[in-house]
Amino acid sequence: MLSFTEENYLKALVQLTVFEEGKLEVGVNRLATYLDVKPATVSDMAKKLKVKELVHYEKYGKIALSDSGKLEGMMVIRRHRLWETFLFEKLDFSWDEIHELAEELEHVHSKKLMNRLDQFLDYPSFDPHGDAIPNEKGEIVIPYRKTLSEIEEGKSCRIIAVKDNSTEFLQYVDKIGLKINDEITILKKEEFDALTTIQFKKNQMVVSPKFTDNIFVVCAVCQKAKDCKC
Numbered sequence: 001m002l003s004f005t006e007e008n009y010l011k012a013l014v015q016l017t018v019f020e021e022g023k024l025e026v027g028v029n030r031l032a033t034y035l036d037v038k039p040a041t042v043s044d045m046a047k048k049l050k051v052k053e054l055v056h057y058e059k060y061g062k063i064a065l066s067d068s069g070k071l072e073g074m075m076v077i078r079r080h081r082l083w084e085t086f087l088f089e090k091l092d093f094s095w096d097e098i099h100e101l102a103e104e105l106e107h108v109h110s111k112k113l114m115n116r117l118d119q120f121l122d123y124p125s126f127d128p129h130g131d132a133i134p135n136e137k138g139e140i141v142i143p144y145r146k147t148l149s150e151i152e153e154g155k156s157c158r159i160i161a162v163k164d165n166s167t168e169f170l171q172y173v174d175k176i177g178l179k180i181n182d183e184i185t186i187l188k189k190e191e192f193d194a195l196t197t198i199q200f201k202k203n204q205m206v207v208s209p210k211f212t213d214n215i216f217v218v219c220a221v222c223q224k225a226k227d228c229k230c
Contacts, residue, residue: 002052004107007076009035009045010054011106013065014073019131019142025062074138080106081127081134082117088128089121095128096170111136129170130161130180130216144226148184149196149212155230156185157217164214173215176205183220 002010012035016026028046032039046057054069065073083105087093093101108114115136118124125141126132134140143160151157159182162173173179178200187204188197194209221230 001109002072005045006049006052006054007072007107009042009049010065010069010073011076011080013055013063014070014077017065018070018074018140025064027062031063071138074134074140076106078134078136078138079108079114081131082114082121082124084127084129085121085124085133086117094170094174096167096174098128099165099167126161128180129165130159131165143218144224145216145218146225147213148186148198148215148217149194149209151186151217153186153189156183156220158183158220158223159215160218161216162214163216169214172211176207177201177203184215184217 009031012031013026016031016034017023028039028042032042035042042063043059046055046063049055049069050057054066054072056064056066080102083102084098087098087101088095118136124133132140132142145160146157147163148157148159159178159180161180162170164170178184182200185199186196187199190196194212195206196209196212197204197206218225219228219230222228
């Protein structure tokens with residue numbers, strides 16, 4: 001059985017290679033920054049994971065997941081996102097509370113329990129933050145999406161996910177009154193400082209790039225982010 005730390009490394013590698021950066025390999029320094037640890041610590045763990053045939057790694061080189069390592073990482077993410085969904089939908093935790101709780105629950109290894117939980121939740125495709133949930137085989141479909149900062153003036157879009165799952169960001173989104181599936185119209189974009197004036201629910205406000213870069217959206221008309229001609 002893998003340790004919690006080993007699972008966290010595999011989860012981080014999946015997050016960086018599959019969900020965020022779309023690369024097959026991750027540099028030691030990049031992974032160290034992501035996990036907030038020293039590069040030497042990452043190198044040591046990479047060696048341990050290589051012995052278990054979970055990653056491909058050579059000294060001074062980059063780290064790549066093996067097929068078994070990717071599956072293990074996907075299963076950690078599956079458990080995490082199913083627990084987040086359960087906590088949010090069934091126990092009424094707010095979406096800014098569920099991440100830390102799911103960080104602990106994701107290390108419960110019972111496959112039977114997770115499949116029962118998946119069934120109990122009616123096989124959700126996305127968690128409360130809009131992130132795709134892997135199935136029991138580790139398979140996942142990630143929809144193409146744009147950030148709010150990529151949407152042109154005058155266009156309307158619908159929020160489908162948040163990129164930043166930190167407590168501070170989620171509480172800010174709550175504070176201004178937005179949630180998943182809400183519609184936003186881009187009224188104005190400033191070239192000088194990238195501040196954006198948005199409208200939603202008859203409200204207008206100016207938001208920073210830190211906000212627009214961390215909101216994933218699709219077109220409000222055709223519900224697409226790719227090949228949209230609206």
